[in-house]
Amino acid sequence: MTIRAIVATTLVTATAALAEMPGGPPQGGYSVAPLRDPLFDSAQVVIETTALNNWLGANIQKLSYEQMKGPREHLYYLIDSRIKQIYAAEQRVLPKANDPILELLFSWSEYLGVFGGAHAFNAVKAPASKAKEPAMKLPAGISLGLDKDLFTVQSNLGWAATFPYYFMIWNVGDFTATGGPRTQLLALSTGAAKDKSQLGHSQATLMFLFSPGSEFEAFQGYWRKQLGIDATTKTQALNVRKLQAQHVVDETSKLHKEFTAWSEPSGSFAVAYIGIEGTYEWNRPHFLDFLRSVEATVGSRPNK
Numbered sequence: 001m002t003i004r005a006i007v008a009t010t011l012v013t014a015t016a017a018l019a020e021m022p023g024g025p026p027q028g029g030y031s032v033a034p035l036r037d038p039l040f041d042s043a044q045v046v047i048e049t050t051a052l053n054n055w056l057g058a059n060i061q062k063l064s065y066e067q068m069k070g071p072r073e074h075l076y077y078l079i080d081s082r083i084k085q086i087y088a089a090e091q092r093v094l095p096k097a098n099d100p101i102l103e104l105l106f107s108w109s110e111y112l113g114v115f116g117g118a119h120a121f122n123a124v125k126a127p128a129s130k131a132k133e134p135a136m137k138l139p140a141g142i143s144l145g146l147d148k149d150l151f152t153v154q155s156n157l158g159w160a161a162t163f164p165y166y167f168m169i170w171n172v173g174d175f176t177a178t179g180g181p182r183t184q185l186l187a188l189s190t191g192a193a194k195d196k197s198q199l200g201h202s203q204a205t206l207m208f209l210f211s212p213g214s215e216f217e218a219f220q221g222y223w224r225k226q227l228g229i230d231a232t233t234k235t236q237a238l239n240v241r242k243l244q245a246q247h248v249v250d251e252t253s254k255l256h257k258e259f260t261a262w263s264e265p266s267g268s269f270a271v272a273y274i275g276i277e278g279t280y281e282w283n284r285p286h287f288l289d290f291l292r293s294v295e296a297t298v299g300s301r302p303n304k
Contacts, residue, residue, distance in 0.1 A: 158266025
């Protein structure tokens with residue numbers, strides 16, 4: 001089949017699937033403001049998806065983990081564009097009916113080292129397609145689940161976080177930091193946007209950090225230093241749970257970093273938000289939404 005025929009067939013199938021989807025509020029209160037201006041139009045998504053699928057089919061076994069970074073990011077640029085197209089058409093981010101493009105894209109997620117890829121695939125696949133079992137191994141005591149269009153990652157040590165299913169979960173860890181505290185880590189990439197990088201677009205990064213029972217000042221100081229943020233950096237109110245953040249930007253690379261930390265009876269919490277200028281501003285509403293989603297599941301939490 002020619003590329004032209006694939007484009008025509010897939011667009012017809014995907015459009016028909018969209019027409020069958022009933023309405024519903026998307027992504028559990030996360031802002032819909034970033035869900036516009038996809039990097040690729042509908043025809044480009046189909047062409048790029050077909051090309052990436054063929055390339056991965058021929059090369060996936062040859063890739064080291066480090067070599068997966070580029071294909072993984074391109075995969076999620078395409079996912080992001082498709083999600084934005086679905087939202088523009090139907091005001092939702094999770095198709096009620098099968099979406100063949102998302103099904104094909106998510107079928108590669110876990111092969112490229114993304115946690116939750118099997119969950120996302122199962123949510124968008126055709127009824128006749130075989131469900132996938134998660135292959136990515138989570139640390140003991142940390143679980144991941146998908147409810148409609150939201151992932152929830154939860155730890156038995158006392159925290160949970162919720163976010164849209166199209167975010168790219170590229171690290172989930174539990175370790176003792178070198179010269180620092182025991183830390184549970186959750187690293188995600190948001191949706192994509194145009195930026196001032198050489199490539200011209202990127203995702204922003206959300207990094208969640210938790211330490212059970214650690215001394216808060218030491219925890220905060222350790223991770224702030226690891227992120228290259230000076231303790232004297234001015235703070236600004238986030239208008240979320242009375243949190244304050246420190247914000248720095250590298251004027252050469254245009255890389256922005258924002259860091260906030262707080263304590264709960266269950267332990268010490270921190271979130272870093274990192275992005276190139278352009279992407280940083282575009283996806284920042286989802287940084288604030290992510291902070292609102294974080295729960296201390298042992299003890300009390302401040303009011304929002």
